[in-house]
Amino acid sequence: MESSRIARNSPPTQRRWRKVAYGGMQPGFDDNHTDETFLQEMVMNANVVKRDMLKVMLDSVSISQYLCIVALVVLVWTHTLNSTITSKFILILDVTLLGSGFFILLLTAKNLSFRLLLNYAIKISFFTTGLYVLSPIYHTLTRSISSDSIWALTTSLVILHLFLHNYSGSTIKAPGALENPNLTSNISLNASIVASVLIASRLPSRLLVFAIILFSLQVFLFAPLVTYCLKKYSYRLHLFFSFVLIAVTLTCVYRMHTLLFGFLLGLLVFVNLVCPYWLIRIQEYKFEINGPWDEAKLCFNITD
Template identity: 65%
Template sequence: MEGEAERTFPQHKWRKVAYGGMQPGYDDNYTDDSFLQDMVTNANVVKRDLFKVMQDSVSISLYLCIIALAVIIWTQTLHSVIDEASLLSLDAGLLVLGFLLILLTTGRLSLQLLLHYLLKISYFISGLFILAPIYHTVTRSMSSDSIWALSISLVLIHLFFHDYSGCTIRPPGAQNNPTLPSNISLNASIIASVLVASRLPSRLHVFAMMLFSLQIFLFAPLVVFCIKNSSFKLYLCFAFTLMFMTLAVLYNMSWMLFVLLSCLLLFISVVCPYWLVRIQEYKFEINGPWDEAKLCFDISE
């Protein structure tokens, strides 16, 4: 019987095929020594440099300082330390400075482009001034504790979804639009701004606060993006200057907040990059014939 079975099913050489059914003489899960010859380990693992990772973390630290300055302006305005005239002056100064930085760093300085931007800004400010009375009364039936709880939650959502490597809005000359998480981040920041501005005493206060908030959350990332693309050294100088300025403001306001922000910046800029570089030693990636097949052509063609 055995001899008849061997004559009926001769011993074939096992082949590594994905489809074709069970091969005679071998189990369905059989593999020989050649199966692991194509195995590759850590083919896609990128060896990271500590200094480069620390440079990349500057964008996160910089934006945290920008948000910290915005929250300081919010609280000082709510406590009547900053009046509407000072806030409007601050808005005008930030707007002029931001546009000058964009025009100088993008290399597209022209009178026609400047007029185009001024026309759009005038439409935007006019619409914001018209909507200021609505923002002033939108949370009249809500308590201040609820407003602050919602505002803090929305700011945290904004920080979580913010695109730290790109821009909140489409920068000049860019081909791709902002991603969905960046849009969620922007919407959360605008809602938080409306909630805070609604607690101010006058409509002019509300207008000035909303204009300031939109410059911070919508306009500031664009300015930082343009500076970074123009010159990375200039970007680092701008980032560290803003960080030191934020720490100096917090030092004069509250020692506890100064220590908290300093520790947070140190953790993000030094500790986290060090951890990321160290854990790369324990990364073990296996690639082989068991992986899902990848297309070698453009599916859109």
């Protein structure tokens, strides 16, 4: 009798606290209870990636490559506006770029079937025909707008295009790719198209309008696709093409204007040397803490 009375009067033993994701309230513990093992699972800088300086510099070559592509487009625009190159030269350049682009795609792109290539050819033919029909409209599109406004708007659109461009992918879906271009990439592409139309509207003839818009859209649409497939096919070939393109662009810009040459050279040095060094240095100040307070990651064991 005495022992049973003592057992009834003794306080109940407290249950052990368990860390569960979805277990509800545990009797005897508050909802925000933590035990002495709470900080033992703290991990610092678990997801911080140590970057190599040379690898970051080589990855930044893709940015410099596209900067040079846009610089060459702007050079062609300038010479066309100054009437130093003719519409015949631009048309020959269009055919050359289109043929070389298809040739590189045939050599480098994976999962590129004849049906897909034929689909590309049909779309390009319809696109070229529609562009030729609409060239008289583009020719008179900005007749009531001053030239200063056109140059300012074109410059802003080109800067926006460079700022939002996807330098690691393509503006159109590459053959075999699983993801479509994102929203910012589409905005960047639309900005380049509008800039091309604005420049073409200041040209003297309709044929020249057609030729320069076709040239610009070939570069802005298909050049990222070609360089993307080239990079996937061979990284060394990608680097060789990039360095040759940089050298050609710097030579053309130097012949045109020495001040622009200095600006472009400084920009390329900043992108390929200063920015990678800057990225490596700021990694030292990376401070990340992971622990039990992070969002729970559920694991499901699927058995037969």
